[in-house]
Amino acid sequence: MGMPPQRATLAQVAQRAGVSRSTASFVLTGRHTDMRISEDARHRVMRAAQELDYRPNLMARSLRTKVTKTIALVSDTIASDPYAGRAIHGSLAAAVSHGYLLFIGETEGDPVVEQKLISDFLDRQVDAFVYASMFTRHVRLPKLLRGQPVVLMNCLTRGARPTHHAVIPDEADAGHTAARIVLEAGHRDRIYLVGDPADHVFASRERLTGIRDELAAAGTRLAGTVGCHWWPDSAYDALCRALADGLRPSALICLNDRIALGAYQGLHQAGRAIPGDVSVVSFDDSELAAWLRPQLTSISLPHYQLGWHAVQALVGETADAEVRRLPMPARLRASVGAPSRAASP
Template sequence: MPPQRATLLQVAQRAGVSRSTASFVLTGRYKDMRISEDARQRVLRAAQELDYRPNLMARSLRTKVTKTVALISDTIASDQYAGRMIHGSLAAAVARGHLLFIGETEGDPVVEEKLISDFLDRQVDAFLYASMFTRPIRVPKQLRDRKVVLLNCLNRGSFPVIIPDELSAGRDAARTLLEAGHRTGIYLVGHVPDQVFAGRERLAGINEALGAAEARLAGTIDCDWWPGSAYDAVSRALADGLVPKALICLNDRVALGAYQALREAGVDIPGEVSVISFDDSELAAWLRPQLTSISLPHYELGWQAIETLLGDSTEPAVQRLPMPVRRRASIGPPRGE
């Protein structure tokens, strides 16, 4: 049988104080109770000697606070890269003395409803509702009267939102090329559907920054956001006589396909064509030359979501977190300049 845990009464008896005095000391409320430093030290010493641990279940029944939060996501928990949002959330929860429960739905509404019900049965204090890709969502009915922060997703309701600043990221991608001297021959690589928030925002930022410098995209090499599609599209464009000076790829997988096509065509990066991308996944550092990429701040998103969830403000504001430029070796001055 496991050893019986020490009780608060046993701590008080060993310290020679009342049970309420021991409680005030161990919960940090002694300052307003005129408890002497000697008594406080005796209580702390007794608690250490008895290996006292508070009964959190009993405390939660009394206070209606369980010091637990739940993260409901579609697939971020099983994605190695986006999973850093989980790491950031966990670290922030631990820093605030909370436990974080994690549930993944894979987009199944039945699974989602069951997970939320289970978390509510466990009386979690608050919820993060998260998405793998930044997109509009509907908050489940079970959560609409709860304390909720939306992580990497958007809603027109009254909930705080934490998302990456994709608009500024687009501006920074264009400005990075402009600072290197590029004004012409800049092509976007990737398809931008209206419903894809990241692509739409990135393109708007690119156009805004180029326009401010009296420059513009020379065109778009249309492809899916995947290496094979990007490789095929860039290969066709080069075979048809396209001579780009710079490529802005909508993510690192697109950049991988573009790199392969450029290499097969004998085009030097960055001597003949500069390449910049978004996401700053592990691919960016693996490619040769290493790829300049705009970083998705997954860890920071998770951290800030917990900070907002457990903070005092309940304002339904949208917080856009900066996406840093990771400068590497894939950008140079325009050829011949």
């Protein structure tokens, strides 16, 4: 295999254009107007650069300026998750818009892998880090990142005051939204939660708080909870048992779309129509929501916006550390309707 062609140098561009090296540098870095360089000289430099296929040596520039225009995104499993991949797209879009490259490293939750990844990124002199989590949770920032420019994406550090910028979904407001959708459709009682409202799970805790607060403000409350794991088969089994035992819900608020899938199957098994007999609302707005029939009303996780705003906080003008909660928009579809009189006890 032959050797790769030599890169054209700035000196070669200057020689071909018949100008000094500094003049060529000023033209190619966009500073020609400040230096009062003639239009003719500028055109000669640009033509020479094009003919020689000149590209600036970014590595050499980074050694001079100590800025590499690179960002590292370090995550647990976000890069390989089909839905959260949109967070990568948002991060990339923001990075590109500011002229940055984005490196992506996935740890799968292994602290040894994480330490190695961060060390490698530091060796490559990345300018800043996005530290990301697949599920919203509290994290302990790795020691290697302390003192580095870092924005947390979909995670938080513990403490009364935030130590770093963090960008997370506004799960509590999403809970308010889900309950409001049910209330505005006319449901006032027999509203059940489906899922395990585990207090140690951030999304569960925040969503449930929002649901309860919104219902309380309307003078009502949840009629109960159909407890299950956050997977279709568990939700199906739990709802089938509850319906067989006489449960007659007017509306179900499912803690995620996978639970809603199991709930759909359980209601179908029991001969209950959606939304004719039972309305269903969910969270996440995964692809499942649009695939189900009828299509599922779901509160969307703002994956793309999380990525965009995390990188934007790194490269933009940032004030003191703060937690930014991004809105979760409702995707209104066909699974919600008015209460059924036939469902009344």
